[in-house]
Every structure is written in C-alpha cells, then in structure tokens.
Amino acid sequence: MTLIDRSSLHAEVVARLRTAIVDGELSPGSRINERELCERFGVSRTPLREALKVMASEGLVLLLPNRGARVATLTRADIEDTFTVMACLEALSGELACAHITEEQIAELRALHYEMLAHHARRDLQAYYRLNERIHHMILTASNNPVLIATHAGLALRIRRARYVADMPRDWWDQAVREHEQILDALVRRDGAAIAVLLRRHLERKIDIMADSTGMAPSDADAAKTSSAA
Amino acid sequence: MTLIDRSSLHAEVVARLRTAIVDGELSPGSRINERELCERFGVSRTPLREALKVMASEGLVLLLPNRGARVATLTRADIEDTFTVMACLEALSGELACAHITEEQIAELRALHYEMLAHHARRDLQAYYRLNERIHHMILTASNNPVLIATHAGLALRIRRARYVADMPRDWWDQAVREHEQILDALVRRDGAAIAVLLRRHLERKIDIMADSTGMAPSDADAAKTSSAA
DNA sequence: AAGGTGAATTTTGAATTCAAAATCGACGAT
DNA sequence: ATCGTCGATTTTGAATTCAAAATTCACCTT
Incomplete structure (x- = not known):
C-alpha cells in the first residue's frame, strides 16, 4: 500500500478511510485500531483521529468515548x-x-x-x-x-x-x-x-x-x- | 467564560464552536484564529482543530489549506x-x-x-x-x-x-x-x-x-x- | 515615492509526548 | 474450579513540540 501524499494529509486520510469503509475493506462493526491504521496509512495519529471524527459526523464511524472507534453497522x-x-x-x-x-x-x-x-x-x-x-x-x-x-x-x-x-x-x-x-x-x-x-x-x-x-x-x-x- | 468540562472535550468544543457560529458570535466570513479560540475555550489546539474539521464537514466552516479556517458565509x-x-x-x-x-x-x-x-x-x-x-x-x-x-x-x-x-x-x-x-x-x-x-x-x-x-x-x-x- | 525583495514573525499542519482510562492477565480467596 | 481483585500493559485523549508555509514589514532599488 502506497504511502500518502504529504501535502493535504488530512483530506487524504479522510478519503482513504472513507474508501476503506465504503468498499467494505473495514468490515461493519469491527473495531478500529488507531495504531494499526496509522501504520497502514503511514501517518501519525493526529490526522487519523481528525479523519475519524469527520467520518463519525458523516455517520460512517461510531465513536465510543475512551473506548475507540468502530465501523458503523447498517441495520x-x-x-x-x-x-x-x-x-x-x-x-x-x-x-x-x-x-x-x-x-x-x-x-x-x-x-x-x-x-x-x-x-x-x-x-x-x-x-x-x-x-x-x-x-x-x-x-x-x-x-x-x-x-x-x-x-x-x-x-x-x-x-x-x-x-x-x-x-x-x-x-x-x-x-x-x-x-x-x-x-x-x-x-x-x-x-x-x-x-x-x-x-x-x-x-x-x-x-x-x-x-x-x-x-x-x-x-x-x-x-x-x-x-x-x- | 467558563472553562470546558474535561471529560468529553472534543464534543464540548464542537458544541460550543457550533453555537458560536450559529448564534452569530463569530460573524460569517470572518477569519478564525486558532490560538485565540484556544484561549477563549481554554483548550489546546488539538481538540479545536478536530472540531474545526467536523464543522467544515457540516458546512459551517470553510477550510483553506495552509491558510486557516473561515466562518462560512451564506449566499x-x-x-x-x-x-x-x-x-x-x-x-x-x-x-x-x-x-x-x-x-x-x-x-x-x-x-x-x-x-x-x-x-x-x-x-x-x-x-x-x-x-x-x-x-x-x-x-x-x-x-x-x-x-x-x-x-x-x-x-x-x-x-x-x-x-x-x-x-x-x-x-x-x-x-x-x-x-x-x-x-x-x-x-x-x-x-x-x-x-x-x-x-x-x-x-x-x-x-x-x-x-x-x-x-x-x-x-x-x-x-x-x-x-x-x- | 512606488514597488519589489527577503528576512523575521506568525500561523498552520502534523508528529511526538504525556497523562488518564480501559483492557488484559496473574494471583489469591472462596 | 471459579470468581474477584490488583497490578501491568495497551489504548485513548489532549497538550506540547517541531517543521513548513504564509504573512508581515523593513529595507533596498529604481
């Protein structure tokens, strides 16, 4: 997996995370490990966490306070x-x-x-x-x-x-x-x-x-x- | 202005920023100075920036890459x-x-x-x-x-x-x-x-x-x- | 004097660090 | 043997730090 273009890191991370979720690469309901995703995307936790919060406001991710993020499930x-x-x-x-x-x-x-x-x-x-x-x-x-x-x-x-x-x-x-x-x-x-x-x-x-x-x-x-x- | 409850900082900052914009406390089109807002809310830049990104995805804030944030205007x-x-x-x-x-x-x-x-x-x-x-x-x-x-x-x-x-x-x-x-x-x-x-x-x-x-x-x-x- | 150049300052973007909370696991009590 | 408790480890949340980009402003040139 190629590393991310450094110029607009936040937007890139949002886009890739969104793709990963929408395409089912990250399965619904599964726990999102920040460290793991950071390594995968080649970025630090800061932009990843920003992306997670945006995704949560879009409804693709569920944020459990102090207990991490989860891919939203669809009923x-x-x-x-x-x-x-x-x-x-x-x-x-x-x-x-x-x-x-x-x-x-x-x-x-x-x-x-x-x-x-x-x-x-x-x-x-x-x-x-x-x-x-x-x-x-x-x-x-x-x-x-x-x-x-x-x-x-x-x-x-x-x-x-x-x-x-x-x-x-x-x-x-x-x-x-x-x-x-x-x-x-x-x-x-x-x-x-x-x-x-x-x-x-x-x-x-x-x-x-x-x-x-x-x-x-x-x-x-x-x-x-x-x-x-x- | 009271300082923010530290337990769910990010959500609090989003809520207060949203209120500030919706109520017109931050006027449309005006530049948002991160440092200034940080002092006002009594938080560091990290949660504030996360909030700004969420607000941007909501359409209340305009993010200019490398040039800061601006309160969205309504035409x-x-x-x-x-x-x-x-x-x-x-x-x-x-x-x-x-x-x-x-x-x-x-x-x-x-x-x-x-x-x-x-x-x-x-x-x-x-x-x-x-x-x-x-x-x-x-x-x-x-x-x-x-x-x-x-x-x-x-x-x-x-x-x-x-x-x-x-x-x-x-x-x-x-x-x-x-x-x-x-x-x-x-x-x-x-x-x-x-x-x-x-x-x-x-x-x-x-x-x-x-x-x-x-x-x-x-x-x-x-x-x-x-x-x-x- | 007007406009352009470039260094100093400010501001932004992202990584790192630090503290607190949660999870995991071993140990001990029943 | 099972359950509960306490400590170690991991993970999360947020502050701080560091680097890069933009802005400011003094200075120089014409």
Whole structure:
C-alpha cells in the first residue's frame, strides 16, 4: 500500500478511510485500531483521529468515548430510512431538473439510457449499476441545487455498501428498466410532477430488494455488545 | 467564560464552536484564529482543530489549506437551495407522520398550535418562532425516520442564522398561521398527500421572506476577499 | 515615492509526548 | 474450579513540540 501524499494529509486520510469503509475493506462493526491504521496509512495519529471524527459526523464511524472507534453497522431500518429520504430527494431533483436541464443534457442522458439498455440486454449487472448510477447522478446535477446534490451524496455514501446487491430478481430488473424509460420520457416532456412521482416510486421499489439481500447487522447497539463482549 | 468540562472535550468544543457560529458570535466570513479560540475555550489546539474539521464537514466552516479556517458565509442562493431541500424533507415528514403519529401526539400538537395562535395574537414574533419550530420539529419526530430527522437538522443548522428574521410582513404572518391550521387538519385526517403539499408550499413561501431580509454575503469567494472586515 | 525583495514573525499542519482510562492477565480467596 | 481483585500493559485523549508555509514589514532599488 502506497504511502500518502504529504501535502493535504488530512483530506487524504479522510478519503482513504472513507474508501476503506465504503468498499467494505473495514468490515461493519469491527473495531478500529488507531495504531494499526496509522501504520497502514503511514501517518501519525493526529490526522487519523481528525479523519475519524469527520467520518463519525458523516455517520460512517461510531465513536465510543475512551473506548475507540468502530465501523458503523447498517441495520435494515437504517437502509430503509435512508432510502426513503433519498427517494424524496431524487424526486425533487427530477422536478428541478425538468426546469433546468438543457437539450444537450437530455441527449446525453438518452445516450446513457441506451448504453444501460445494452448492459441490461447482456445481463451485465455491474455495468448496468454503473450506468444507472450515472443517470441518476446526472439528473441530480441537472437540478442545479448544490445543497440537494451534497445532501444526496452524503446519504448515498452511508448505504453504498448495501446498495449494489448481487442478486436482483429478473422481473424486478426488467421493471426498473421500463421505469427508467418513463422517467426519461417525463424529463423530455418536462413534466416535473410526473417525474417526481416516477422517481420516488422507482427508488422506493428498490428498498425491498436491498434490505432483503445481504446479511444485515441487527443493530448498532447489539453489534457493540457482541463485539466488545463487555 | 467558563472553562470546558474535561471529560468529553472534543464534543464540548464542537458544541460550543457550533453555537458560536450559529448564534452569530463569530460573524460569517470572518477569519478564525486558532490560538485565540484556544484561549477563549481554554483548550489546546488539538481538540479545536478536530472540531474545526467536523464543522467544515457540516458546512459551517470553510477550510483553506495552509491558510486557516473561515466562518462560512451564506449566499442568497445557499439559503434558497437549502430551504428547497428542507421543504421537500418536511413534506415527507408530514406524510410519514400521518401514518405514525399517535392521538396523544396530535393532542399535544393542537395544544402547541393554540399556544402559537396566542403569540400570533400578541404579535410576539420571538415566541411565535419558538412554537413554530417546536411544531415543525414534532411533526419531524412523528415521522419516525431518524435519518430524515438528522438530515433536516443538519440543514437547519446551516441556515439558522438567516431563518428567523426580524421583519415579517403582517399579511404573510397571517397566511402562515392559516396554513398551520390546514396542516394540523390534514394531520388529523391523516391525509398524507395533502399534508405533503401543504407543508412544502408553507416552507417554500418562507424562502422569499428570508432571502429578501438581512444583508446576505454575495458569495463565499467575495467574502473571502473582504475578510478582515469582520 | 512606488514597488519589489527577503528576512523575521506568525500561523498552520502534523508528529511526538504525556497523562488518564480501559483492557488484559496473574494471583489469591472462596 | 471459579470468581474477584490488583497490578501491568495497551489504548485513548489532549497538550506540547517541531517543521513548513504564509504573512508581515523593513529595507533596498529604481
């Protein structure tokens, strides 16, 4: 593992710690050993601790006073609650995008949509996810509301671990693609009310798929109990 | 100024720094001198710097690498964008609250509403604001979605400085009170769709009042230039 | 006199140090 | 043999120290 660029150490450490957590390199609920992470990143404890505090305020890390840090766990309720809020935010983004999006952006969005259709046809789930993400993000961007974009990004980060699940029922996937077509159509018609409804339903339908899938921790409290065995 | 409790220094410093910024004790755009603040809080630079980094991730502070920290300024666009998102979140909270709120909570909400009416009748703006805030927060709480509550709180914090303005046009105030009555009514009827529309409109109407009022900084960039003017 | 140059000072960023709290482990009592 | 207690070790929290960057300001040049 390469050592960190010394010029903006704090930001680098935050970024790498975030990546490590979001990518599951540091498993949910696991204890974070400061000394160990320092060695791994090649930095002293000061910037690492600063990073931990930032991550805690982002909700990716749990800080137990005098007892160290722990990677935050996601309960099923956390995921559902987060997605409910994200669905609402994306609905708003679509609504705003209808008012602000340019013809060029719509053209690009259509291109991305066809690319996504290609991945769907090939059953390439990973590639599909990537395009899907780019499309949603492009609508967010077209909302022209930086606060909305940042708020969404903050929430997306926390559930990223759970968002992209391996098993997606075939019929669900087909339906999602159809929904995307309707969403694009509403955008072209600049029908804000319609796209808001479509986006929200689209996202809320995803909740069940996600939460059902991978083994979720029962809760932060329970995880803390079992791990420290205190 | 009392020195800080030494048991949870970092959290205390974050809380006090946040209060200082939100209450306008530290004026927007002004430079933050670490040494000076350390003396004021009676702590060393380490916990203060940790707090600054957390505040930066919250958006209350701007960190210029190697050039210190600055209290974030609010542009009119920031306020409008933030309120647009908050309006959407509160609409969702009302919708969810319709499904979860108990009869007892509705009774309490009605009591708060009458208290607020009293303050409105007396033209006691400060007291009105406090009640208004409690009512909105109670609906948020009744949504039973901690993520939604936390997200809303994070945004509310940033614009708190601008939210409660001194001059509120009489007709606007009267209208706001009428809207509150409709909102309460929708809640009683458990009409989620209606309350969502009402709450969103209610909040969005507030945007104009707020942004028009107090002297807003033109932008962060401009404010940085005229730095020492604070 | 105006503008630029460079050393002194201040301020920031990060490592180190120091103290307190928690964890671990051995020993002894029941 | 198990539980509890006391001391050693580790880990955390915060102050201090050290180095690098930026700012200030006197001085020099034109």
